[in-house]
Amino acid sequence: MDAVKCDDVWMIYRSLFSKKVALKGVNLRIPKGEIFGLLGPNGAGKTTLVSIMATLLRQTRGKVEVLGMDSVRDAKEIRKRINIASGNPNLIWSLTVYENLRYYAMLYGIRDRRIVEDLIRDFELEEFRKVEFNKLSTGNKQKLILARAFINDPELVFLDEPTKGLDPPIARRLREKIVAMQRDRGTTVVLTTHYMSEAEMLCKKIAFINHGEIVAEGTKEDLKKMLKMRDKITIEIDAEIPEQKFQSFEGVFMVEKDGNSYTFYVDSVEKRLWDIAKEVANHGRIKNVVVREIDLEDVFNELAK
Amino acid sequence: MSLRSEVYKTLGFTYRNFIITKRNFFTIFETLFWPVIGLISVGLMGVYLELNEERFAFILIGAVTLSVLQVSQLDVAYVLLFDIWSKSVRYTFATPISAWNMILGAWFFGIFRGLIAFSILFIAGEALFRVNILIPIPWLLLFLLGVFLSAMIIGVITCSLLLIFGYRAEIFAWTLSAIFMLICGIYYPVSMLPEPMRAFSYAIPLTHFLEFYRSFYGFETSFENPLLIGYLISLLALVVLVALYLWAFERARRRGTITQFSE
Numbered sequence: 374m375d376a377v378k379c380d381d382v383w384m385i386y387r388s389l390f391s392k393k394v395a396l397k398g399v400n401l402r403i404p405k406g407e408i409f410g411l412l413g414p415n416g417a418g419k420t421t422l423v424s425i426m427a428t429l430l431r432q433t434r435g436k437v438e439v440l441g442m443d444s445v446r447d448a449k450e451i452r453k454r455i456n457i458a459s460g461n462p463n464l465i466w467s468l469t470v471y472e473n474l475r476y477y478a479m480l481y482g483i484r485d486r487r488i489v490e491d492l493i494r495d496f497e498l499e500e501f502r503k504v505e506f507n508k509l510s511t512g513n514k515q516k517l518i519l520a521r522a523f524i525n526d527p528e529l530v531f532l533d534e535p536t537k538g539l540d541p542p543i544a545r546r547l548r549e550k551i552v553a554m555q556r557d558r559g560t561t562v563v564l565t566t567h568y569m570s571e572a573e574m575l576c577k578k579i580a581f582i583n584h585g586e587i588v589a590e591g592t593k594e595d596l597k598k599m600l601k602m603r604d605k606i607t608i609e610i611d612a613e614i615p616e617q618k619f620q621s622f623e624g625v626f627m628v629e630k631d632g633n634s635y636t637f638y639v640d641s642v643e644k645r646l647w648d649i650a651k652e653v654a655n656h657g658r659i660k661n662v663v664v665r666e667i668d669l670e671d672v673f674n675e676l677a678k
Numbered sequence: 679m680s681l682r683s684e685v686y687k688t689l690g691f692t693y694r695n696f697i698i699t700k701r702n703f704f705t706i707f708e709t710l711f712w713p714v715i716g717l718i719s720v721g722l723m724g725v726y727l728e729l730n731e732e733r734f735a736f737i738l739i740g741a742v743t744l745s746v747l748q749v750s751q752l753d754v755a756y757v758l759l760f761d762i763w764s765k766s767v768r769y770t771f772a773t774p775i776s777a778w779n780m781i782l783g784a785w786f787f788g789i790f791r792g793l794i795a796f797s798i799l800f801i802a803g804e805a806l807f808r809v810n811i812l813i814p815i816p817w818l819l820l821f822l823l824g825v826f827l828s829a830m831i832i833g834v835i836t837c838s839l840l841l842i843f844g845y846r847a848e849i850f851a852w853t854l855s856a857i858f859m860l861i862c863g864i865y866y867p868v869s870m871l872p873e874p875m876r877a878f879s880y881a882i883p884l885t886h887f888l889e890f891y892r893s894f895y896g897f898e899t900s901f902e903n904p905l906l907i908g909y910l911i912s913l914l915a916l917v918v919l920v921a922l923y924l925w926a927f928e929r930a931r932r933r934g935t936i937t938q939f940s941e
């Protein structure tokens with residue numbers, strides 16, 4: 374069974390004077406027991422979709438099933454078994470780490486204080502247990518937000534840009550935590566992010582959303598395959614070359630210029646490198662050639678167009 | 679739905695209000711300073727006007743009730759405001775709580791603060807002005823419960839308005855409660871009010887609770903059984919208002935207000 378099923382989900386934000394279509398018929402299946410990535414540019418509709426799945430927002434049209442239950446009718450039952458964390462680290466300011474967790478434990482009807490203690494330990498917050506939320510560093514705030522998301526031992530957790538604005542070592546630490554929690558508890562994780570490396574590292578499957586529509590979906594490999602371009606060749610040269618000329622080359626999808634460095638997106642290095650290098654060499658002296666497989670970032674750039 | 683977990687969810691809000699109150703220095707002003715200042719100024723006015731003992735009790739009861747109501751009302755109104763100010767609305771609403779867990783939990787703490795305020799004002803009235811506003815304890819408790827129900831009503835209205843109109847509604851809510859207090863006869867009998875306003879004042883439960891309290895000092899009540907009427911109106915109002923609150927919550931879910939409050 375899927376953890377989440379979205380069928381033709383529309384979200385139209387209405388206010389007195391305006392109307393904003395944020396989701397345009399989203400169809401999506403999120404498998405159980407994995408980390409699923411939801412990627413897309415700013416304003417694509419990620420938070421909107423996540424909020425609908427987490428029962429915080431009600432779709433204008435369409436059906437959402439979470440853990441086999443209807444997101445509108447069974448909202449309360451769903452809430453017992455899911456949780457959320459957002460990259461905007463906001464909890465009640467004047468409550469300490471311990472008090473915040475204790476408070477949320479109570480809202481889930483949990484008596485056992487050991488659950489709070491375990492989370493404080495698992496997220497390395499012992500030192501800060503008596504520190505008020507607004508006095509924590511951003512990294513520790515985010516740790517607490519993540520710890521909170523596991524307080525009811527949820528089957529499904531939504532993490533909306535959980536590493537936003539964190540420095541790389543702390544972001545890495547949190548990613549490890551997410552992986553560990555997922556592995557140990559078998560939780561299904563739905564993760565939105567702007568960091569391609571994060572998605573590449575954590576997610577088994579990924580969906581791209583743009584302008585409120587899912588534009589691509591699959592494993593990382595599927596997505597790269599879906600775009601016919603597979604490799605990129607970066608050539609540094611001591612002269613200008615006419616980029617347009619290469620657009621008509623067979624198997625070349627795109628040419629990017631960065632100073633004297635030109636990147637050619639191609640279907641296959643083996644087939645195209647020779648022709649491209651030969652032509653480039655007509656214009657100047659080649660100083661360096663780098664060949665790379667494309668990564669998710671390239672996929673993202675292509676899909677976000 | 680186990681009763682024990684419902685109790686726990688409700689007490690979660692009591693716990694939170696307690697901690698926030700404990701940590702906020704200005705709570706002392708809300709619970710002690712302003713009420714005592716209010717009592718002293720009304721008391722001095724009473725001395726200056728050379729009121730007889732009954733009339734003195736009349737206005738002191740008004741001053742005390744007003745303070746108790748304001749103090750305990752804040753707790754219910756704040757239950758949502760705390761989350762709005764902290765931008766943590768989504769985390770509270772992502773949990774499997776019901777509207778009534780939230781309201782009741784906060785209200786319990788409101789009662790606690792209200793009782794403290796009442797005790798202090800009672801002692802201050804006795805000590806400073808030699809006016810005793812003690813009535814038989816069971817009746818006093820029934821009166822206070824009535825005041826606390828009114829506090830809940832104002833709190834629920836505030837929370838609903840916040841969900842419907844956003845955090846700016848706070849001002850609107852305070853205005854509304856000020857108008858209620860104006861016409862429910864805090865410092866004068868409602869029989870003084872012109873006809874249309876008097877009809878309004880009878881619709882406010884606090885009017886009847888005040889009349890009940892003052893009947894112990896020989897003042898006439900507008901109806902036979904003010905306590906019963908006060909309770910009936912309160913319960914009716916609460917049923918309607920909780921329905922309004924639930925509706926406002928559903929509406930907020932459709933419009934994205936909850937996520938907006940969290941960004």
Ligand SMILES: Nc1ncnc2c1ncn2[C@@H]1O[C@H](COP(=O)(O)OP(=O)(O)OP(=O)(O)O)[C@@H](O)[C@H]1O
Pocket residue numbers: 386387393394395413414415416417418419420421422933934935937938
């Ligand atoms: N409560 C709201 N009322 C009106 N419009 C909204 C509301 N919330 C979001 N929107 C709009 O809906 C669209 C999708 O927003 P959403 O926050 O879901 O995007 P996102 O993919 O999460 O973006 P980001 O990467 O910036 O977080 C945006 O155009 C946004 O302005």
Ligand SMILES: [Mg+2]
Pocket residue numbers: 419420421533
């Ligand atoms: Mg977002």
